[in-house]
Amino acid sequence: MIRLLIVILASLFFMTLPLSAFASEVKTTDINKDGEIDGWTYVRDGNVEKQELDINFDGKVDAVFLYEWNGKVKEEILDTDYDGRMDNWRVYEDGNLMTDRLDSNKDGRIDIWFYVDHGKIIRLEKDTTGDGKPDTVSEF
Numbered sequence: 109m110i111r112l113l114i115v116i117l118a119s120l121f122f123m124t125l126p127l128s129a130f131a132s133e134v135k136t137t138d139i140n141k142d143g144e145i146d147g148w149t150y151v152r153d154g155n156v157e158k159q160e161l162d163i164n165f166d167g168k169v170d171a172v173f174l175y176e177w178n179g180k181v182k183e184e185i186l187d188t189d190y191d192g193r194m195d196n197w198r199v200y201e202d203g204n205l206m207t208d209r210l211d212s213n214k215d216g217r218i219d220i221w222f223y224v225d226h227g228k229i230i231r232l233e234k235d236t237t238g239d240g241k242p243d244t245v246s247e248f
């Protein structure tokens with residue numbers, strides 16, 4: 109009952125917001141034309157915020173791209189071996205790759221961290237013990 113009331117109050121609150129706050133939509137694409145959706149584009153106020161792709165058409169999203177307001181990619185999250193689990197996370201700043209994190213042994217935990225400056229790897233960290241924390245560090 110209380111929960112229902114909260115929902116009603118919340119919807120009343122949102123109804124008073126300007127319409128532009130709701131100018132978000134999802135566009136779907138069927139890239140390989142097999143009748144199944146494999147691309148999702150999230151647009152807010154005319155800007156693409158996020159894209160999700162099912163690159164190998166198995167029904168599972170294997171690439172997610174997050175964008176800055178100016179259209180530059182901000183983050184990439186990838187399932188590089190298409191096993192249904194994300195294993196590569198890349199963070200960009202002003203379109204430049206800053207960190208590249210990998211789950212190389214596919215146990216669900218990041219074990220390699222690359223730190224990049226102007227296109228060059230400046231630091232490499234590895235977790236060799238499997239606890240999810242880096243224990244070897246190389247600087248370049």
Ligand SMILES: [Ca+2]
Pocket residue numbers: 138139140141142143144145146165
């Ligand atoms: Ca398709």
Ligand SMILES: [Ca+2]
Pocket residue numbers: 162163164165166167168169170190
């Ligand atoms: Ca897939």
Ligand SMILES: [Ca+2]
Pocket residue numbers: 186187188189190191192193194195
């Ligand atoms: Ca994977």
Ligand SMILES: [Ca+2]
Pocket residue numbers: 210211212213214215216217218219
């Ligand atoms: Ca791992």
